[in-house]
Amino acid sequence: MSVLILLENDAARLKNLCTGLLEKTCSQAVLLIDRDGQLLTWSGLLKDFDVVSLASLTAGNMAATDGLAHLLGESSFGSIFHQGDRESIFISNVGRRVFVVVIFNERSSIALVRLRLDETLPGLLEIVDDILRKSSQSDLSSVGITDHEIETLLGED
Amino acid sequence: MSFINWASREINCKIVYYGPGLGGKTTNLQHIYDNTNPEAKGRMISLETETERTLFFDFLPLSLGEIRGFKTRFHLYTVPGQVFYDASRKLILKGVDGIVFVADSQVERLDANLESWENLEDNLSSQGYDFETIPKVIQYNKRDVKNAVELAYLRRALNPNLLPDFEAVAKDGDGVLPTLKSVAKQVLIHLKRNQ
Structure with missing residues (x-):
């Protein structure tokens, strides 16, 4: 079982890039999500928005899209675009383990989102690769949890 | 795959409820959702068919308390149990940290239980998991039905390795x-x- 570990300074670096992308695309929200549906970070105006559900559903969406790609002999489709009457979603791979979700409305456009995302992706990818490298070298011992604490939390009533 | 977020002080893990169709996987999640404090849970999502069978997955994010200042968050998923949704089951198993196998105690579902268990083993193995060591729990659901298979027989059939197991009547919340x-x-x- 592998573990993804996001340290505070890496979370801040990711959030900075997401905020920059948000501003450059005039979008409403930018989220970074791992392929298992875990939300790494997000930026934007998501008042009362259920980001956890969005992370799970987009991960399912990406997984199903990967399945379709494999059926057609492609390794991946790289990106997905859902266009609504008011809100639209653009999803793009950031390497193999993470994807970025941009939610935007009529203040922006798919062309602008694609353009600015292409500019931002190398920086995102560099940080994500750094996080994956650190995760492979880190462990849960840094949290210091003991068996007794787990038993106390989840033991039989 | 577990996710430890130092920025938000969270440990996130993924648990998948697996088992034959109509065995009670969604009912387990629904009971958990209905009987958990609002602040400990997120929205429950069900991607289902028009006849309310699970089409892709159910999803429920749940917090089970804190250890050393870290919130323990579990993402609970169910798979579609019907045999022909195997591609979806494989997708949902990606990154799983623990399995609940929900067996149906009805005698006519014994073969379906065994088939689903073998399917679980195949799908986990095909994704590189060690089937023997990944955390697993077996739940014998529908213990209240008249034609329930004897518990000892179910255990011999499904649980020769003596994994943790529980009797349940998920519709009433027993054992969930x-x-x-x-x-x-x-x-x-x-x-x-294992780190």
């Missing part, structure tokens, strides 16, 4: 929370010991 706590505990212990 002990099953969840057992798999969550195993997942955290496994995470701690």
Whole structure:
């Protein structure tokens, strides 16, 4: 079982890039999500928005899209675009383990989102690769949890 | 795959409820959702067919308390149990940290239980998991039906390795929370010991 570990300074670096992308695309929200549906970070105006559900559903969406790609002999489709009457979603791979979700409305456009995302992706990818490298070298011992604490939390009533 | 977020002080893990169709996987999640404090849970999502059978997955994010200042968050998923949705089951198993196998106690579903168990083993193995060591719990659901298979027989058939197991009547909530706590505990212990 592998573990993804996001340290505070890496979370801040990711959030900075997401905020920059948000501003450059005039979008409403930018989220970074791992392929298992875990939300790494997000930026934007998501008042009362259920980001956890969005992370799970987009991960399912990406997984199903990967399945379709494999059926057609492609390794991946790289990106997905859902266009609504008011809100639209653009999803793009950031390497193999993470994807970025941009939610935007009529203040922006798919062309602008694609353009600015292409500019931002190398920086995102560099940080994500750094996080994956650190995760492979880190462990849960840094949290210091003991068996007794787990038993106390989840033991039989 | 577990996710430890130092920025938000969270440990996130993924648990998948597996088993034959109509065995009670969604009912388990629904009971957990209905009987959990609002602040400990997120929205429950069900991607289902028009006849309310699970089409892709159910999803419920749940917090089970804190350890050392870290919130323990579990993402609970169900798979579609019907045989022909195997591609979806494989997708949902990606990144799983622990399994609850919900067996149907009805005698006519014994073969379906065994088929689903073998399917679980195949799908986990095909994704590189060690089937023997990944945390697993077996729940014998529908213990209240008249034609329920004897518990000892079910255990011999489904649980020769003596995994943690629980009798349940998920529609009434019996056995649901002990099953969840057992798999969550195993997942955290496994995470701690296998690093």
